[in-house]
Amino acid sequence: MYAPKRRMFLRAVAVALMALAGLNTAHAEGYPDRPLTMLVGYKAGGQTDLVARGVAKVLSGQLGVPVNVVNKPGGGGILAAHELQKAKPDGYTILFHSNSVINTEPFMMKRVNFKPDDFEYAGMITAYQVSLATQKDAPYETLAEFVAWAKENPGFSYGALSPTARMIMEVIAEQEGLDVNIVPLKGGGDMMNALLGKQVALVLSGGIHYKYPDELKSIVALTTFRQPSAPDVETINEAGYPLGMDSRTTLILPKNTPRAALETLSTALQAAETDADFAKVVSAANIPILYMDLDAAADEVRESYKQNQTIFENAGIEPK
C-alpha cells in the first residue's frame, strides 16, 4: 500500500531536485530528451499558476520528461516574457501565460512593445471568463438594466483592479453619462472582499466570481464569446458596446523555435482536453477548456492584437 506513495514521493523529490539543479546538459535529436522549463509570470498560488501546473503535469506525462514550473513574477508577466526572449529557441523553455501580455499590455504600458510576431505559439488551453460581476440580489440582470439603475444612483462605486477594468467603465460611463466612483482594488482577494462585502455595485472579474453561484452573478460577458459558466449572459458586443476582448492561457515560445518542437508541444497540450486530473483542476476553479492548436493560437494572437488595438485607440488610452 505504501509502495506507490513512496515512489510518488521519490518522483516528487526528483522533480524538486531537478528544478533546483536546472539541468542543462544533454543535447540530442529526439525532442524532448531533457527536462523542460515552464516559466509562469505570476507568483505561485494564483489561478494561472494553478492551470500552468496542471498543464505541466499533462505535458510531462505526454513527453516523458519532467516539466519544471519556475515562477518569474513581475509586471503582469512582462518580466517573464523578457526572460523568454533571452532563452535559446530550442523548445526547452516555454512561457505559460495569458496572451494578454502580448495583446493587451503593449497598449497600456509605454515600455512594452511586444508584437504577435515576436514569439512563437504552441497552442492555447483555457480561456478567462472576464465579465462584469455583482451580488446575486442586485436589482439588475443585464448591462442595459445596470445603466438604467446607475443613472438613478449617481456616485455609485465600481471596483477596478486593472487599467482595462478602468477603461471599460470609463467608456461606458462617458457614453451613457454615468457618475461613477472607481474604487481601486489590489488583487483578487481584495476584489472578492469588496464584492461579497457589498462595498461596490459592480466589478470587473477575471472569472473567479463563478465560484460563488449562490452569491454572485455576471451581468455581461466581456469576452467575444458567451461564457460556458453562464451561457445565458450576453456578451458586451451583443449589448451594443464593441469592447469584447479575449484572453487565453497560451504556450509561448521564443522566436524561431523549430516548428517540429511546436508541433510536439501542441499535440501534447491537446491531451489536456481529455485528461481527468486536469479537468478536475480547472472545473474546481470554474475555468473552461478551449483548446487551440499551434496555428489557431498564432492566428488568435494576431487577430486579438488587432481587435484590442482598435478598442484601446477608440477609448483614447495612451500607454503609460
Place this chain on the structure above:
Amino acid sequence: MEHLLVGFQNVLTPVTLFWVTVGVTLGYVLGALPGLGKATGVAVAIPMTFYLQPVAAIALLIGIAKGSAAGSAVSAILLNTPGEPSSAPTALDGYPLARQGKAQKALKMGLFASVIGDFLSTLVLIALAAPLARYALLIGPVELCAILLFSLTFIGGLAGRSMLKGLIAAAFGVFFATIGIETETFIPRMTFGLLELDDGISLIPMAIGMLAISEMVIQAGNARKIDSEAEKIKESASPDDRRVTLAEWRRCLPVIGRGTLIGSVVGILPGLGASVGSFLSYGATQRASKAPEKFGTGMIEGVAAAESADNAVVPASFVPLFALGIPGSVVAAILISALVLHGLTPGPMMFVEQPQMVADLYAAMLCASLILLIVGYTGQRIFAQVIHVPIRLIIPAVLFLCCVGAYMDTNTLFSIYLMLGFALLGFFARKLDFSFVTFLIGFVIGPNLELTFRQSLQILDHDVMRLPAHPIAILFAVLTILTVVWINRSNNRHAAQKTALAGPTTKQSQI
C-alpha cells in the same frame, strides 16, 4: 463534531501524521535559518503537493506555515537575525536575553507562546470560521483605514530610544513602499524605468537585507568582542535561567492571551499579515507594562507578546480562506491551489459539500500545533548550540542562506541586488540607531493605509456626510484621537516628574 472525530481518525494515520511532521519540521528548520522562511518552504512543497493525497498535501502546507512562524524566533533570539519580518520584535528582547546567557529561557518562552497562540487561534478558527468570516466582510476599506490609523499609535513603543528617529525610520519605510505601479492611475512611481520595480519592492529580499545581512555586517565588525563574550557567558549555571519560572509564567500568560487575541483579529482582517500582528502585540504589551523603559533590554514578556501573536495570525488567516475562499496570506493562497488541485473549492460550498474534508483539515491543524511543540522543543536544544560556534563561521553560512532566500522570492538576481541595497541601508540604520522595526511597520502599513484611504474616498463619494454609515470606522477614529491625547499627557507627566525629581509627594507614576 462527529465529523471532527472522524477527522482525527483520518489524520491520525501514519501517512498523514508523517506529512504533518515533515511540514512542521521543514517549516521550523527553514524558519530558524536566517534568510529562509515559509516562502522558501512553500516553494519547495508545491511540486510535492501534486503527488500527495489531499489531506496529506494540505497537512504538509499547514505544517510549514505553523512551523516557520515558530522557528523564526530561533534565529531572532540567537543571532538577532529574524527569520521572518514578523519575528523582528522577538529579537528586540530575545537577543539581549541570549547575550545574558538566558538563551534557553527565551527560546522556550518563544516556543510556548507560539504553540499556545497557535492552538487557541486554531480553536477560534474551528468554532467560528463561518460566522467570523461573515462578520469580517463588514470591515470594508473605510473601517480598515480607521483600524490601520489606530494601529499606528502603537508603534511609539517600538521606536527605540528616540521617538523622533523612530518616526523618521517609519517615514522611510512608507517612502520605499510607494515605489511601484500606483493602484489608481497605474502610473509607475519611482521605478526609474525598471520593470522589476513595477510590483514594488518585495518584502522578503528587503527584510532579509535589512534584518539579517546588515546585522551580520555589524557582527563581523565586532567579531572578536562577540567571540570573547561568548566564551565568558556560555550558559548560565543557574537552572532558572534555562527554563521559564513560575513567576514568569504568571507575568506572561496575560501577555500571551492578548497576543493571541491581537493575532487572531489581525489574521482575520484582510491584507494585514503576521508582521502587523506581532508589532501590535509587542507595542500593546509595552504600553500596558509597569516598566515600559525596560523593553529592549531582555524582557521575557516581549518575546511572549511577539511570538504568540505571530503564530496566532497563521490559523486565523485561514478563516477567510475556508469560509469565503479568499486568501488571507501567501500560504493561504498556495493552500487554495492545493485544494483546487485536488478538486476542492474553498469557500462556503466546501462546508456543505465536503464537511468531512473540512473536519480533516481542522484535525490536521490541531495535530500540527502539538507536533510543533515536540519538534520545537527537540529542535531548539540543537539550535541553541549555535551560540558556542565562533561568529566567523556563522557569518558566511548566514550570508549564503540569505542569498538563497532572496533569490527564491522571484527567481531573479534582481532580488539579491535589492537585498544588498537594503543591507546597506540597514547597516547605517543600526549604526545611527534608527529603528528598523518602525521602518518595517511603515513599509507594511503605509501602502495599506494609502490604498484603503483612496478606496474610502471613492466609496464615500468624497462626502464626509456619508461617514455616519460606518460606525466601526468612527469608533476607531475616536479611539485613535483618544490614544494620541493620552500618550501626549502621560509623556508630559513623565517629563514633569523628571524635572521635579526631588518633589516630596510623588504621585503614583502612571496607570
